[in-house]
Amino acid sequence: MWRRVTSLSPVISTSKPTSLDQAALGFKIWRSSFSTETPTLVKDGPTSFKERNLFITFVLGGPGSGKGTQCQKIVETFGFKHLSAGELLRREIESNSEQWSQMLNTIKEGRIVPSEVTVKLIQQEMESSDSNKFLIDGFPRTEENRIAFEKFTGLEPNVVLFFDCPEEEMVKRVLNRNEGRVDDNIDTVKKRLKVFEILNLPVIDYYSKRGKLHKINAVGTEDEIFEKVRPIFSACAGK
Numbered sequence: 001m002w003r004r005v006t007s008l009s010p011v012i013s014t015s016k017p018t019s020l021d022q023a024a025l026g027f028k029i030w031r032s033s034f035s036t037e038t039p040t041l042v043k044d045g046p047t048s049f050k051e052r053n054l055f056i057t058f059v060l061g062g063p064g065s066g067k068g069t070q071c072q073k074i075v076e077t078f079g080f081k082h083l084s085a086g087e088l089l090r091r092e093i094e095s096n097s098e099q100w101s102q103m104l105n106t107i108k109e110g111r112i113v114p115s116e117v118t119v120k121l122i123q124q125e126m127e128s129s130d131s132n133k134f135l136i137d138g139f140p141r142t143e144e145n146r147i148a149f150e151k152f153t154g155l156e157p158n159v160v161l162f163f164d165c166p167e168e169e170m171v172k173r174v175l176n177r178n179e180g181r182v183d184d185n186i187d188t189v190k191k192r193l194k195v196f197e198i199l200n201l202p203v204i205d206y207y208s209k210r211g212k213l214h215k216i217n218a219v220g221t222e223d224e225i226f227e228k229v230r231p232i233f234s235a236c237a238g239k
């Protein structure tokens with residue numbers, strides 16, 4: 001629906017907008033001005049998530065387990081929109097948003113930012129994207145995150161990936177990451193691993209019990225690991 005309205009916009013934008021065009025620009029009733037079919041009410045603002053028939057994948061795993069790396073391969077191969085919750089938060093911090101100092105300290109301590117902050121950022125990205133397939137990377141990190149996402153978006157994930165990696169391998173990768181992050185140091189990564197174990201594993205357990213979890217051994221080369229990821233989405237693509 002939303003795409004069809006915008007596909008009409010060249011017609012609207014080339015002629016001097018009449019009151020009917022104004023209404024169409026408001027995306028209230030648009031079809032009656034162009035065809036005899038019954039008018040379709042198009043809601044103001046983005047089509048609701050429910051009507052967009054989205055495909056949601058959560059990508060979970062400890063710090064350095066390879067979530068971002070594998071997300072890039074999934075994007076290149078299957079065309080998802082990649083939303084890294086951590087990247088969205090870092091972008092907010094760089095933009096000096098009013099909560100930035102609070103969030104910066106939370107991240108420096110390896111703790112989890114309040115759910116409504118993260119869910120709002122993810123929701124905004126989904127609303128403004130014309131993709132219907134999302135890889136939500138590094139979220140939800142807690143049961144509270146999970147519940148907040150479902151409450152605010154009305155959505156549940158179709159697939160949950162869990163990259164299972166030994167702690168010593170995760171520490172090694174994070175310390176070699178060289179992205180200049182405030183939380184990629186030995187003290188913070190130890191805290192993040194503790195947070196992962198206490199708060200994120202229950203989320204992984206929740207989705208495992210609901211048959212949505214794909215646990216992938218995250219040791220090996222990036223390509224070897226992706227070859228274990230590929231069949232998951234090839235199967236979905238066929239649907």
Ligand SMILES: Nc1ncnc2c1ncn2[C@@H]1O[C@H](COP(=O)(O)OP(=O)(O)O)[C@@H](O)[C@H]1O
Nearest residue numbers: 062063064065066067068069173177220221222
């Ligand atoms: N299979 C792998 N083997 C070795 N290093 C890896 C592998 N996958 C990712 N890395 C590297 O480890 C670091 C963490 O990977 P990343 O994808 O950022 O993990 P996460 O998003 O889970 O923290 C990056 O420097 C990345 O290049």
Ligand SMILES: O=c1ccn([C@@H]2O[C@H](COP(=O)(O)OP(=O)(O)O)[C@@H](O)[C@H]2O)c(=O)[nH]1
Nearest residue numbers: 063064085086107110111112113118138139
């Ligand atoms: O939903 C989220 C995702 C990330 N973070 C914070 O952002 C940091 C970095 O997250 P990211 O996923 O980028 O780290 P990675 O696992 O990729 O190293 C985490 O340690 C948390 O402090 C958060 O609070 N909520």
Ligand SMILES: [Mg+2]
Nearest residue numbers: 067068086138
């Ligand atoms: Mg990451």
